[in-house]
Amino acid sequence: MGRRYDPERRQRIIDAAAAVVRERGIGGLGHRAVAAAADVPLGSTTYHFATLDDLMIAALRQINAEWLAEVEHWVEGVDPAAPPADELARWLGEQLTGDRVRMELEYELYFAALRHEGLRPLAAECLDEMARMLARLMPDAATARAVVALIDGLTLQVLLADRPYDREGTSAALARIMGVDGDNGPPAG
Amino acid sequence: MGRRYDPERRQRIIDAAAAVVRERGIGGLGHRAVAAAADVPLGSTTYHFATLDDLMIAALRQINAEWLAEVEHWVEGVDPAAPPADELARWLGEQLTGDRVRMELEYELYFAALRHEGLRPLAAECLDEMARMLARLMPDAATARAVVALIDGLTLQVLLADRPYDREGTSAALARIMGVDGDNGPPAG
DNA sequence: ATCCCATGCGTACAATCGTACACAACGATG
DNA sequence: CATCGTTGTGTACGATTGTACGCATGGGAT
Structure with a gap:
């Protein structure tokens, strides 16, 4: 009613x-x-x-929320005993090989935010939220931000170059940046 | 003639x-x-x-070449004795605070390449060249690619969020990912 | 029952875009 | 000198866009 x-x-x-x-x-x-x-x-x-801006902001806010929900769902379900670097690298691989479009969407938002002032807070919130959620799995917030950066950069490389995703190399890099030496042998060539 | x-x-x-x-x-x-x-x-x-695609490709190729030339110029002039992580973090800071637009351009290329098939090779070449040049300063190629990824991600965070650039944190993260313990005290909060 | 207004709808308009095409100018070739 | 092809220019056309506006409608309030 x-x-x-x-x-x-x-x-x-x-x-x-x-x-x-x-x-x-x-x-x-x-x-x-x-x-x-x-x-x-x-x-x-x-x-x-x-206006078209209203529509775009609404759409990207929605996309953003969906993505963050998915990340949160994964973080809450991850095995706290397993080495975080391995888990993270495996999850990232699933995202990249599975729903590639979903990942591209996130960068679509970033891209738009570079030029569109009104989108900047949305992109910033996404990055902050990612770091906040991942902070569960690692020592401190600064490390979490670095991990988010590394993930973003690696994802970009997979999406742009046609190099296949290197799970072991990613895991090793994550382990190094997290300061944990869970399984960082020599980085895979 | x-x-x-x-x-x-x-x-x-x-x-x-x-x-x-x-x-x-x-x-x-x-x-x-x-x-x-x-x-x-x-x-x-x-x-x-x-066609407009021709024009866009030509423009981005030019932008790309300028950027790579700048990176190469820096790499060749860097002091080989100093800790690479510090030098890299300092240079990145200069780029970010100095010519911010120049950096945004690079991501403009990346994001355009996500949708535009014809731009993919250009973006891939840029990433590969970056890694190849930075490989001078670090143990192996895989590490160089990880460093490129980390740099890209951190840059994105500075450009999108309004967080100021954290040189010391960046330097510490770079040092950790490069496997060198030049000056990685506790990561700055 | 009647009125009012938020909501929905269809159409129209001005602007902008990529691209095509017809013509002008000029250097090279015979 | 005559001719031709490359380079440069101006204009026009069809398509698409964001947005505005007039009109229909249906449910509360009086």
Whole structure:
């Protein structure tokens, strides 16, 4: 009863916008594309999100939340006894070989935030949250930030070069940067 | 013999295209904007670069070359006696506080390459070259790639969040990942 | 029952874009 | 000198875009 207006509609548009970004990138985001994906008329998207920036921010906020939820889910389920570097490297490999698009999305956000002032806080929040969650698995916050940086950089390399993901090398690098010598033999050539 | 006329023309257009990307981002790259920046008529840009992709690739190739030249210049001039982690952290700080736009450009290339197939080799070459050059300062190639990843990730954090650059923390993280214990006290909080 | 207004919808408009094309200028070749 | 092909230029066209606006509708409030 109560809702004088229909919040479902708005959420469906956001979902559709996220889907559009997923498939065509931020450059492909537009009122019409979103309207088609959400199966609503054009006027509906312009009504709920008057400007394109509003739509983009809403879409990226959604994508961001989904990603952070996934990371949090993994962090809470990880075996605290196993060496964190190994677990992290294995999880990263699963993400990279499994849902590659999902990872690209995160960088889509970063990219947009470089130019779009309004997106900067969102990207910053994502990086901070990642570090905060990963801090569970390691000595201190500064290390967690470095780990996030290393993960981001390595992911970028896998996504951009066609080099396959090197799980052992990643694990060794993570172990070194975490200051734990769990299993850092000679880095794999 | 040859060209009395204009190899200059083409290069000037490329320079202008790079300038446009510098100022407005890849999204702002267009025949007209480049023509205006190069002070040539519209037809001139479409003549030398029929499609927009050609123009974009040329611009990013130029940007890429400039960046790699700068890195190479630094690597060749670095003091081989000093601890590499410190030198690297200091240089990175100079880049970040000095010419921030220059660094953003590199990520503009990376992110564009995520969506644009034709740019992938360029981005991959950049990452490989970076690792190859930095390999001078460290034990092996795998470590160099990890260092490149860490640098990329840390740079991203500085560019996206408004956290100031932490030179000592970076130096410590670099030292740890390079396996050298030059000056890695407790990581700065 | 009647009125009001938030919400939804369809269309239209101005601007911008990439690209194509017709023509001008000029150097090289016979 | 005549001719031709390369280079340079201006304009135009079709497509697509963000956004605005007029109108329909349906449920609360009176």
